[in-house]
Amino acid sequence: MLKALKKMFGKAEGQQLNPASQPATAPAADASASSREKRSHTAKPARAAREPSADIATSNPDQPPRSGQDKVDKPRRERARKPVDNWKLEDFAVEPAEGKTRFHDFKLSPELMHAIHDLGFPYCTPIQAQVLGFTLKGQDAIGRAQTGTGKTAAFLISIITQLQQTPPPKERYMGEPRALIIAPTRELVVQIAKDAADLTKYTGLNVMSFVGGMDFDKQLKLLESRFCDILVATPGRLLDFNQRGEVHLDMVEVMVLDEADRMLDMGFIPQVRQIIRQTPMKGERQTLLFSATFTDDVMNLSKQWTIDPAIVEIEPENVASDTxxxxxxxxxxxxxxxxxxxxxxxxxxxxxxxxxxxxxxxxxxxxxxxxxxxxxxxxxxxxxxxxxxxxxxxxxxxxxxxxxxxxxxxxxxxxxxxxxxxxxxxxxxxxxxxxxxxxxxxxxxxxxxxxxxxxxxxxxxxxxxxxxxxxxxxxxxxxxxxxxxxxxx
Incomplete structure (x- = not known):
């Protein structure tokens, strides 16, 4: 009985996470519990993390307050790293080739390079080569590319690098993703999440996907089982979790909007606006927007949600494949x-x-x-x-x-x-x-x-x-x- 009461009141009071349970892959966080490390764009290539209190209040006026029940009261369950099998970067030998960009040409972690090697990608596609040159430095970006050009891997590699280079805060909540990817259809969310799982398998980062039409309680149990580093979701289901107070978006460091033109066509933009209002201000997060077409509506949205974005347009050699x-x-x-x-x-x-x-x-x-x-x-x-x-x-x-x-x-x-x-x-x-x-x-x-x-x-x-x-x-x-x-x- 006494144990049960302690468990109840311990959860209600919101016990803090033991720092020892932070992921082994992240650098040690600063000892100060009152602030999160602020990084400059010049010091490190990834987007700066933000200070906690004032910015959150400014950028999230509609954010529902957390209850004590949201705070972690049990050890963190990390997705275990897969064994590296004595793999070394030297095992991923790719000769320089004229007109081609290698993944070796960017400063990517050995864990990420190992996953890229497993997937059999020696050279970047054009969209990857151009986008990564900007996003790995923390810059916002707008990309135009057709399906099948490799844009998913482009933004995933940028996200993974950001999360590996930036320590998570010492005080952290379940349901508080550090990277958010919004896509218009359930199938696309599932595909992106699968690609993310393939690329993060040696990093210890956790990937979750939320879509409508699936059992809400099952998805909630997954959310409560471990921290969420990368969240991929359709707009409607993400709003469900957010409005119930199960997902908080004030700690998002990187936000990706995939197939923005399709989200416009499907009428999702009002929901997307609601979601973005829950994230940090556009100067405090990195925003990547991808679309198959650059309509006036898409470009107007990009102006609202990004700061000085790099614009990358990839024209297919042929609109329809010769094959x-x-x-x-x-x-x-x-x-x-x-x-x-x-x-x-x-x-x-x-x-x-x-x-x-x-x-x-x-x-x-x-x-x-x-x-x-x-x-x-x-x-x-x-x-x-x-x-x-x-x-x-x-x-x-x-x-x-x-x-x-x-x-x-x-x-x-x-x-x-x-x-x-x-x-x-x-x-x-x-x-x-x-x-x-x-x-x-x-x-x-x-x-x-x-x-x-x-x-x-x-x-x-x-x-x-x-x-x-x-x-x-x-x-x-x-x-x-x-x-x-x-x-x-």
Whole structure:
């Protein structure tokens, strides 16, 4: 009974964390308990940490007060470092090459270089080479790059370096991330978190991801089990945690907004504004913003949230990859499903992505394919997250032949060996066409995209061709591809 009472009142009073339980990877914090170490931009390449009290009050007027229950009252559970297996930087030998930037050319920790070596990345992509030159010095940055260019690794490497070079404060709360990454879709959050886990596996840093559609209590238990260094989240679920007082954002050192243009399209910017108001002022945090397009709206947001940002624009050598063979079939709307079924069935394709513009279209296509004997799953905002994860894994493993998706759900899906992308309906935004067909022909492999153009959506073709800078040959499908779909009994 006495032990139980002590435990109750000890938690209510908010016992401080034992300094000995701080991570072994971080430098020792300053002995002063009243302030957090302030670093200048010139002294170290990463963004300066801020003083605690006055700045927090100024930059977080809407921050809910912490209760004593938030404070740590149990030993910190660090994610254990993986054994280094006597790995040395000399094991990661990369010869200098003209026109290429090596990761060796930046001052990265051996633990981070070990993870990069494991992933098999000897040279930086163009976006990585340019962005890291600014962000590792603590500068804000705005990057424009298409999916698949390596921008995720660019901001993750910068975040990890910042967190390794800066000691965490002696007094720290559960649910107080030091780096925050906001992304518009659940799939993209899961992918970023996976990449972050791969890059931090030798550092002892903890990565967490919060998305809607998953069990809130399970995510809360994870948050209560250990400190959160890097948090990746969708805006809505992050606000849920923040408004309940479970996540506090006043200690964020680096904030990343990924696919800002998509967040605008999806109407997430009011939620993002609420989140940013909970973080330190823009002069006290490093802000990185990435977008596939630099619209006026995106640039206006960047002015509000960054200070003197470096602007990095990566133009793809070709808007659409040369490894993707593109076709357009002119077909009546009533014949689209027959064409889809026969293409997949007659050619025995086993890993195909089908895109449609609306969630109801996605659902109908998936239901008809399943009824007609072709294994298929749907990916849209209406599908619960646990089903989406299970569907994605089944598709990745080859157990499911067809994934039918909307553009929003299709963002962040990275599956190797997708042989064909089919546009059941042409997208209204030409940029979405490029994102769709980019699901195939990845990593140097070849792929094929087939678009159906009917009287309802053929108007989108000129805009797509203008973006591509060339004409796409339109053809009529052969008769055998328009055969009636056999009935399954």
């Amino acid at each position: 993707v063979e593109q076709h357009v079939y002119m077909v009546a709307s009533s014949d689209k499903y027959k064409l889809l079924y026969n293409l997949i069935a007659q050619n025995d394709w086993i890993r195909v992505m089908v895109f449609a513009n609306r969630k109801d279209e996605v659902r109908r296509i998936e239901e008809r394919l399943t009824r007609d004997g072709i294994s298929a799953v749907q990916m849209s905002g209406d599908v619960p997250q646990h089903k989406r994860i299970r569907a994605l894994e089944g598709f990745r493993e080859g157990k499911i032949r067809v994934m039918v998706a909307t553009d929003v759900a299709g963002r962040g899906i990275h599956v190797d060996a997708i042989s064909h992308v089919i546009n059941f309906t042409l997208p209204e935004d030409p940029d979405d066409y490029v994102h769709r067909i980019g699901r195939t022909g990845r990593a140097g492999t070849s792929g094929t995209s087939i678009s159906f153009a009917s009287e309802d959506d053929a108007y989108a073709l000129p805009g797509i061709e203008e973006l591509l800078g060339r004409k796409i040959n339109c053809e009529m499908p052969p008769d055998e591809l328009l055969k009636t779909v056999p009935r399954k009994h």
